[in-house]
Structures are given as structure tokens and as C-alpha cells.
Amino acid sequence: MADYTVEIENVSKRYAEHVAVKHLTLRVPKGSAYGLLGPNGAGKTTTIRMILNIIAPDEGTIRILGAPFNDPRITDRIGYLPEERGLYRKMQVRRILRFLAELKSVPRATADKRITEWLERFDLKTPEKDWGLAKIDELSRGMQQKVQFIGTLLHDPDLVILDEPFSGLDPINAQALKDTIVELKRRGKTVIFSTHVMDNAERICDSVCIIARGEKVLDGSLAAIKASHGSRNVALSLEGSPANGVAEILADSRLVNRVDDSNRYFEVEMAEGANPQELLHRIVATGAIVQRFELVQPSLHQIFLERVGARSRSPGEEAWAEGVEIGMTGHG
Amino acid sequence: MGKLWTIIKREYLERVRTRWFVIATVFGPVFFGSLIVIPAYMAKRGKASTEFTNTIILDATSAGIGKKVADAMSVRREPGSIAPIVRVVPPAQLSQAESTATHQVMRKQASGYVILDDQTLKGEQLRYAGRNATSISDMEQLRATVRETLLAERLEEVGVKSAKVKEMTFMPLRLNTERISDKGRGGSGTVSIIFAGVVGFLLYVSIILYGQNVLRGVLEEKTTRVAEVVVSSVSSETLLAGKVLGVGAVGLTQQIIWVVTSVIMFKLRAPLLARFGVNTLPFQMPDISVGLGLLLLLFFLLGFTFYASLYAAVGSSVNTEQEAQQAVQPLLIMLVATAVFINPILMNPTGRTALVMSVLPFSAPIIMPLRLALGSVPWWELAASLVALALSCFVAVWIAARIYRVGLLMYGKRPTLKEMGRWVRYSH
Numbered sequence: 088m089a090d091y092t093v094e095i096e097n098v099s100k101r102y103a104e105h106v107a108v109k110h111l112t113l114r115v116p117k118g119s120a121y122g123l124l125g126p127n128g129a130g131k132t133t134t135i136r137m138i139l140n141i142i143a144p145d146e147g148t149i150r151i152l153g154a155p156f157n158d159p160r161i162t163d164r165i166g167y168l169p170e171e172r173g174l175y176r177k178m179q180v181r182r183i184l185r186f187l188a189e190l191k192s193v194p195r196a197t198a199d200k201r202i203t204e205w206l207e208r209f210d211l212k213t214p215e216k217d218w219g220l221a222k223i224d225e226l227s228r229g230m231q232q233k234v235q236f237i238g239t240l241l242h243d244p245d246l247v248i249l250d251e252p253f254s255g256l257d258p259i260n261a262q263a264l265k266d267t268i269v270e271l272k273r274r275g276k277t278v279i280f281s282t283h284v285m286d287n288a289e290r291i292c293d294s295v296c297i298i299a300r301g302e303k304v305l306d307g308s309l310a311a312i313k314a315s316h317g318s319r320n321v322a323l324s325l326e327g328s329p330a331n332g333v334a335e336i337l338a339d340s341r342l343v344n345r346v347d348d349s350n351r352y353f354e355v356e357m358a359e360g361a362n363p364q365e366l367l368h369r370i371v372a373t374g375a376i377v378q379r380f381e382l383v384q385p386s387l388h389q390i391f392l393e394r395v396g397a398r399s400r401s402p403g404e405e406a407w408a409e410g411v412e413i414g415m416t417g418h419g
Numbered sequence: 420m421g422k423l424w425t426i427i428k429r430e431y432l433e434r435v436r437t438r439w440f441v442i443a444t445v446f447g448p449v450f451f452g453s454l455i456v457i458p459a460y461m462a463k464r465g466k467a468s469t470e471f472t473n474t475i476i477l478d479a480t481s482a483g484i485g486k487k488v489a490d491a492m493s494v495r496r497e498p499g500s501i502a503p504i505v506r507v508v509p510p511a512q513l514s515q516a517e518s519t520a521t522h523q524v525m526r527k528q529a530s531g532y533v534i535l536d537d538q539t540l541k542g543e544q545l546r547y548a549g550r551n552a553t554s555i556s557d558m559e560q561l562r563a564t565v566r567e568t569l570l571a572e573r574l575e576e577v578g579v580k581s582a583k584v585k586e587m588t589f590m591p592l593r594l595n596t597e598r599i600s601d602k603g604r605g606g607s608g609t610v611s612i613i614f615a616g617v618v619g620f621l622l623y624v625s626i627i628l629y630g631q632n633v634l635r636g637v638l639e640e641k642t643t644r645v646a647e648v649v650v651s652s653v654s655s656e657t658l659l660a661g662k663v664l665g666v667g668a669v670g671l672t673q674q675i676i677w678v679v680t681s682v683i684m685f686k687l688r689a690p691l692l693a694r695f696g697v698n699t700l701p702f703q704m705p706d707i708s709v710g711l712g713l714l715l716l717l718f719f720l721l722g723f724t725f726y727a728s729l730y731a732a733v734g735s736s737v738n739t740e741q742e743a744q745q746a747v748q749p750l751l752i753m754l755v756a757t758a759v760f761i762n763p764i765l766m767n768p769t770g771r772t773a774l775v776m777s778v779l780p781f782s783a784p785i786i787m788p789l790r791l792a793l794g795s796v797p798w799w800e801l802a803a804s805l806v807a808l809a810l811s812c813f814v815a816v817w818i819a820a821r822i823y824r825v826g827l828l829m830y831g832k833r834p835t836l837k838e839m840g841r842w843v844r845y846s847h
Contacts, residue, residue, distance in 0.1 A: 103838075103841060136828070139651040140651075141647065141650050141651055141828065142828070162651065162652055162653075163652075165651070167647075167648060167651040168648075169644050169647040169648060170644075171644045172644060173642070173643025173644045173645055174643060174645055175433070175639065175640075175643065175645060176639070176643065177433070177437075178433060182429075182433075186425065186429050187648065187652075189422075189425040190422055190425055190426075190649065190652040190653060191652055192421065192422075235648075238648070
């Protein structure tokens with residue numbers, strides 16, 4: 088029981104017009120970074136809201152930190168960052184943080200001490216300027232996001248839930264967020280975050296669950312998922328523009344099953360029984376200069392495309408893989 | 420309970436800290452102060468200003484009426500003002516005398532001049548030109564004085580002795596009113612009407628102001644998504660309750676400040692009025708018992724809760740200020756419709772309209788307190804009003820909490836009434 092922070096058992100949630108989550112079962116191991124992946128409208132936010140007891144499931148059970156999800160005591164041990172962020176615009180930063188801490192039953196003195204620490208850590212309190220005394224609407228967007236992130240962590244929660252935490256972050260803030268998630272995990276906290284940016288998930292997560300259309304597509308530890316998807320993938324980089332003939336080779340269905348073409352970088356999935364050596368030979372023969380040729384496990388991005396994208400190609404279901412392209416924006 | 424307190428505290432403190440609150444709170448006593456001073460000042464002016472007697476009387480009659488008018492004016496003379504000047508003018512030179520007088524008025528040697536001629540003697544017309552020609556009270560005084568003088572003149576003509584004439588024509592009739600209620604006589608009629616009007620108006624204004632405040636607060640939390648964070652820590656019912664109670668406490672604070680400063684001003688009204696040169700006290704204190712005070716408070720709390728929870732429901736179901744303004748129309752119509760009836764009910768507080776509006780939930784929190792302030796209300800009417808209001812308050816809160824819980828997390832299209840009905844029926 089204690090091995091899992093969140094246990095979702097056969098949970099469904101219906102709205103008047105559609106079913107948001109269908110018979111979902113998943114387990115989040117204690118102390119892990121867990122990615123909830125899926126295209127837009129897959130039911131990620133609904134799942135998160137049910138974990139937070141903001142909405143109740145129509146059927147199924149949810150246990151958090153070993154207690155039923157609606158146990159009022161556990162809310163103080165959860166930190167939540169919603170997808171679209173905002174704070175009371177006219178309120179002073181310190182007061183807002185104190186308010187959020189108080190909602191999680193943190194004593195005033197402890198809260199004040201932690202607020203100062205966090206503000207200093209995120210450069211919101213420097214010898215020159217203390218943004219803690221400013222009002223929210225005097226802060227830049229990036230600073231507001233930092234404040235909200237501080238509010239999520241002030242009560243030192245055991246379970247941190249971040250809904251699309253990377254959306255709208257500049258590279259510096261994204262890096263700071265990544266560092267904080269890793270640090271939380273090292274301190275034994277469980278972090279669940281939803282995203283459709285596979286790169287971030289691949290770098291941070293121990294385990295993932297991919298959901299689409301309210302249903303689980305696959306879940307498990309990242310290592311196990313990758314292993315089960317074979318190692319018939321080749322990472323290929325060329326110098327300069329690809330020479331003539333490379334495109335034809337990559338389009339050869341006897342050799343290549345599918346390819347993710349990023350102009351100079353290709354992720355190639357070999358066809359059943361094909362020899363990667365032959366692929367290398369033929370590419371070199373075109374005169375192209377190979378910078379990198381490596382047998383790799385498929386990226387999470389590839390797996391996602393394969394598992395979610397494939398289903399979307401069945402008749403009349405084109406629409407719901409649209410979240411996938413947005414995933415590309417997360418590179419770098 | 421601790422978290423509810425956290426929410427109430429935030430709602431309260433963040434509002435009390437705003438400039439808007441400070442301005443509105445100061446405005447109350449200033450408004451009330453002017454309510455005491457201005458009518459008293461006007462009443463004093465009503466006795467005619469010092470300019471009234473600073474007049475040139477051009478007497479074009481041969482009857483010597485000018486002197487008599489001047490005497491009559493002097494009776495009403497304010498201390499320290501200049502006595503009227505009488506010039507007897509032959510009718511042929513009247514226009515020349517008029518232009519001389521005009522110049523004198525222009526040079527501020529007099530406030531104006533009045534012309535007494537044959538037509539005046541016949542009681543047909545009186546002419547006046549002067550700087551204070553727009554002062555209603557001065558002109559009314561002038562007309563009354565000349566009229567009195569002419570009347571005295573006519574009485575003397577038919578043989579009434581002049582001493583007797585003065586006695587007969589001088590009658591500054593004052594109307595003193597007194598109210599009789601079930602408890603007997605007490606207080607003056609106008610005072611309790613003014614008091615009741617103020618009570619009704621105050622309730623109306625504060626319900627609208629603070630209802631809108633609740634709406635804006637809910638909308639802000641929804642659009643900034645703060646609501647999601649808060650609702651992950653406390654239930655939506657707690658958030659709603661905290662908001663309504665917090666904003667209600669702000670309204671109550673403001674009204675307590677208003678009432679306390681007004682009462683202090685009222686107690687100190689004698690020295691206050693003396694500063695404006697008024698020595699009489701124009702009205703007495705309305706008699707407010709502790710029981711009446713508590714009843715008024717109870718009605719405010721019920722009425723505010725009724726409207727505030729509905730305002731919150733509206734706020735949670737819309738996405739923008741514009742949508743909110745549309746969606747709030749039905750609530751505003753209910754409030755404005757009630758306000759329209761304040762005056763008629765002040766005039767007839769025991770009629771059928773008053774009775775009906777004391778029981779309807781949307782008007783009861785304004786009309787019933789108004790009637791209570793006006794005088795006694797049969798106990799069963801009071802009980803019916805309270806029960807109806809408390810019940811509808813309960814229903815409104817119940818419905819609002821359900822709409823609020825769902826609406827707060829619904830973005831995008833504004834829901835139809837049918838959809839909102841479905842939200843209410845959701846069991847969780």
C-alpha cells in the first residue's frame with residue numbers, strides 16, 4: 088500500500104456531452120516523477136482534478152497517500168499547479184503566498200520564513216529589490232509563474248501535481264522548474280505532471296502513462312516501455328543538406344518502417360528483419376557525410392506517435408492526434 | 420473551520436485595504452452631515468436673507484403705501500441687515516427713478532428695488548428687479564409682506580382700527596406634526612419618514628454594491644484560475660461561504676462606521692449647526708430601540724446572503740465582465756423594481772403593495788426594514804416576512820452553491836438556463 092502514492096482503480100467520469108475518462112487504472116510509485124501524457128482533450132486535466140478531489144469520479148476508487156481521495160487531511164499534503172496560471176492581480180506577493188500557505192494549514196511564522204527562502208532562491212528578493220512587497224500585476228509574466236510555483240511548494244507537500252508546467256515558460260524558467268522537480272524527487276516527494284511535450288517527459292520521468300480519449304494507451308516505467316518497443320531504431324545525423332538519394336533510401340519500405348525527418352536529424356525505425364548495416368552502407372554510397380549513426384531505443388516521442396497516432400488514423404478519428412504536433416514545440 | 424476563516428480574512432482584508440472602500444466609507448458621514456446642515460441652512464434662508472430688506476421701495480402711488488411696506492418688512496428684518504429705503508415718485512418720473520435705482524443696485528448700494536403703483540394697490544401686480552430675484556424665499560417674503568400691508572390698508576379703509584389690524588393680519592402659522600403609533604404618540608412624522616427612507620435606500624445601495632463585489636470577486640478567481648488552486652485545498656462550498664461572509668463583513672463594517680459617525684454627528688448637531696449660523700434644531704432623533712436595530716441587522720444579513728449567493732452563481736457561470744453584465748440583469752431588475760416602490764410604500768406603509776412586497780423574497784429585505792423604521796408592523800406580517808426570507812435564502816444558497824461548484828471550473832461557452840438547471844441537479 089505504501090509503495091504507491093496514487094492508486095486509481097477503474098475510474099470513469101462522464102459529462103453531459105461526452106465521457107472524459109473511461110475505466111482508467113494507474114499507479115504512481117512513491118517518490119517517482121510520473122508523466123501523464125496525452126494529446127489535448129485526452130482527459131489529463133479531468134484525471135488530475137479527480138486526484139485533487141475537485142471533482143468526484145462517477146465510478147471507481149482513488150486512494151492518495153494511502154487514504155481515500157476525499158479524506159480532508161490529505162489535501163494539506165498535496166501541492167497543485169493548474170494548467171492556466173493566475174493569481175489575485177491586486178494582491179501583494181507575500182500576502183498571496185501567506186494565504187496559500189494558510190490554506191494548507193502552515194503556521195504563519197513557518198510560512199513567512201519559507202516565503203523569504205523561496206523568494207531569494209528564485210531571485211524575487213535581492214538586496215536591491217524585494218518583489219515580495221509588490222502587487223502581482225506589477226510583476227512580469229515569468230515572475231508571476233515563479234510566485235505561483237512557490238505557492239505550490241510552500242507547505243512542503245508529499246505529492247506535487249503540475250498540470251502542463253512547461254507551457255509558456257521561457258528556457259531559463261523551464262530549466263529552473265526541471266531542476267526543482269528533480270530535487271523534489273530526490274527528497275522522496277512524488278511529482279505527477281501532465282504534458283504533451285514528450286522531450287520533457289523523457290528527460291524527467293521515471294514512469295509514464297499515456298492516455299488518449301479518456302482511455303489508457305499504455306503505462307509503466309519508462310525503461311520498461313522503451314524495452315518493450317524494441318531497439319530497431321536508428322538515430323542518424325548528416326552534415327549539410329541531405330544528398331540526393333537519401334530520401335529514396337529512407338522511403339524504401341523493405342528497409343525502413345517509418346522515419347521522423349527533422350531535416351538533418353532522422354529517427355529511423357527499421358523494417359522487420361532489415362539490417363541497419365545495409366542502411367548505413369547505402370547512405371554512405373550516396374556521398375552523404377554521416378555525423379552520427381547509432382542504434383537507439385525509440386524516443387518517447389516516437390512511441391507516442393506510434394501508439395496514439397496509429398489509433399487516430401482509423402476512420403473518422405483523425406482529429407484527436409492533433410496534440411502531437413504541438414509536442415514539437417518543446418524541443419530544446 | 421480554520422480554512423473558512425482564512426478565506427473570510429482574505430476577502431475582508433483585501434477589500435478594506437482598497438482606496439475605494441476608504442472613499443465610500445468617508446463619503447457616508449459627509450453625506451449624512453450635509454443632510455443635517457443643508458435642510459437647516461435652507462430653512463434658515465427660508466426666513467429671508469439679509470438682502471431681503473436691503474431694498475429701494477419706489478412708491479408711485481399717492482396713498483403712501485411705501486412707508487407701510489417698509490415698516491412691515493422691518494418686522495421681518497434679520498439682525499444686522501440694512502433697512503429698506505422708501506422713495507415716493509410721481510408716476511411720470513417712474514422710469515427715471517427706475518434707472519437710478521438700477522445703477523444703485525449695479526453699484527451694490529442695494530439688493531434690488533420694488534415698484535408699488537396703482538396696479539399694486541388694486542392687488543393685481545407687483546414688480547421687483549434685483550440681484551436676489553432668483554431667491555424663492557426672498558420673493559415669497561416680499562409678496563407676502565406687500566400682500567399683508569395691502570390687506571391691512573383695506574381693513575383700515577372699512578374702519579378697523581389700526582392696532583387691531585396688525586393683530587389680525589400677523590399670523591406666522593407653523594405646522595407641527597406628530598406621529599401616533601400603536602405605542603402611542605411619539606416623534607415627528609417627517610423624521611420617521613426620512614429615517615425609513617434612509618434605511619431602505621441604504622439597504623438597497625449596499626446590497627447592489629456588495630453583491631456586485633461578490634460577483635467581481637468570483638469572476639476574478641475564475642478567470643485567473645485561482646479558484647482551481649483554492650478549490651484543491653478547500654471545498655467550493657467553503658470558498659463560496661467565505662466569500663459571501665467576508666464581503667458581507669466588509670459591508671457591515673462600512674455601515675457600522677456610517678451609523679456610528681452619523682449618530683455622533685446627530686448628537687453634536689447643535690454646535691455643528693451653530694457654525695452655519697443656525698440656532699434651532701430642525702429635527703429630533705428618531706427613536707431606535709435595540710430590538711429594531713437587531714431586526715434591521717437581521718434583515719440586512721438575510722437579504723445580503725440571498726442576493727450575494729445569487730450574484731456568486733452568476734459570476735461563476737460567466738467568463739467575462741461583459742457576459743456578467745448581461746447575466747446579472749435579472750437580479751438588477753429585482754432590486755430596481757423594489758427601489759421603485761420605496762417611495763409609494765413610504766406614503767402608504769400599510770397598503771396591499773406594502774404587504775405583498777414584505778413577503779416576496781427579493782423585496783422583503785428592503786421593504787420590511789423600511790416599514791419597521793416607519794412604525795409598528797403587525798407581528799404576524801413581520802414573522803411571515805422573516806420566514807419567507809429565511810426559506811428563500813436557504814434555497815438561494817443551495818442552488819447557488821451547486822451552480823458555483825460546476826461553473827467555477829467550466830470555461831468557454833456561457834451556459835444556458837437549461838444547462839444550469841442540470842448543474843443544480845448533479846449530485847456531486
